[in-house]
């Protein structure tokens with residue numbers, strides 16, 4: 314047996330997001346978001362599933378926090394439903410929305426759990442999408458106002474903040490590939506959205522500093538690691554484009570104040586170009602305190618000029634896959650963490666990592682041993698990176714509970730806790746008890 318001891322101040326946690334767990338979609342003044350609209354558009358979400366009820370965590374958060382306490386986590390990553398706070402995205406504050414998050418955050422603090430808050434996890438108020446979405450300054454300024462309300466309201470209670478979850482999904486998955494809300498399929502739109510959210514990020518970080526808010530702030534890109542299918546230069550360049558598409562496209566502006574030129578050139582030959590105005594990059598590159606990284610899988614890429622805008626296809630190498638079809642290869646997390654070192658040795662939190670394993674309850678148990686194997690491999694790679702001197706400060710398993718997995722609806726289960734969507738009964742899985750042990754020991758045991 315091998316023991317991987319983690320640093321004494323390492324933070325173990327779990328993560329969720331508002332639209333995926335809360336439900337109460339039209340309760341206490343909450344306004345519609347683009348995901349309310351998208352989910353109710355026929356054909357967009359598996360089985361026509363939506364977030365009207367989800368896990369009903371809006372009403373059951375005390376039960377959920379009791380499970381977090383039982384699990385023993387030190388921090389819990391959640392997101393705020395913007396349209397609960399500002400139902401029209403701007404204008405009138407909905408006090409009932411603020412009151413909910415105060416009750417929720419107070420209950421976390423009462424239980425010794427640090428709230429780790431993501432301001433934007435994809436649920437843009439529909440009124441702002443109607444006004445141009447992230448391509449419009451209206452939305453950028455409304456986000457700064459929303460974030461200022463949250464900073465002022467929760468200053469001293471919430472000390473760990475993230476502006477945006479997975480910019481790649483917001484810009485490209487949702488506006489080039491059309492798979493997520495609002496479902497556009499246009500490269501120029503995707504680049505405009507990416508630039509808009511980066512401006513909103515920079516302006517919000519600036520506001521955070523101006524207000525003298527206590528705590529730390531950052532952003533949480535998702536990364537996919539990629540390696541070339543062959544030794545050819547074309548395949549090597551394809552895998553480099555893949556990695557940069559998810560990470561460098563957003564992190565170069567944040568850390569270096571410029572887009573990666575090889576990607577600017579690639580998009581230009583595809584017919585699209587970011588309209589960078591004077592001062593934009595200075596705003597975007599406000600210094601941040603920490604980086605959230607979401608990692609799930611890696612890819613073997615082959616150059617194919619006919620395979621979409623980025624010109625690469627992902628080759629199935631016969632690796633074990635999770636039930637959502639993502640290859641399991643934990644080495645990619647280690648490589649991704651080393652890739653990030655070019656931005657400096659910033660504090661990093663793995664703000665999402667987990668496996669879609671769709672086991673159900675049998676005789677009161679969920680024997681999700683494949684999820685345990687996935688988590689063990691990935692946590693071991695984090696220990697390896699820390700041993701190399703990389704400042705990984707925490708790990709938040711995705712997800713605390715099964716929830717609404719966007720276009721996949723409720724069929725895909727990522728939780729440490731099983732949710733019966735008819736009864737809403739929660740059942741801790743075997744991975745819950747395994748993770749409880751890792752947290753209690755602050756070490757990982759691997760069997761030979």
Ligand SMILES: CCOCCOc1ccc(-c2cn(C[C@@H]3NC[C@@H](O)[C@H]3O)nn2)cc1
Pocket residue numbers: 330333479486490535607609665711717718719
């Ligand atoms: C190379 C092109 O590939 C086409 C498919 O592209 C993707 C990529 C990534 C995802 C994806 C989904 N999740 C899980 C969520 N993260 C946030 C949280 O809300 C979880 O529900 N992470 N990444 C989906 C589709």
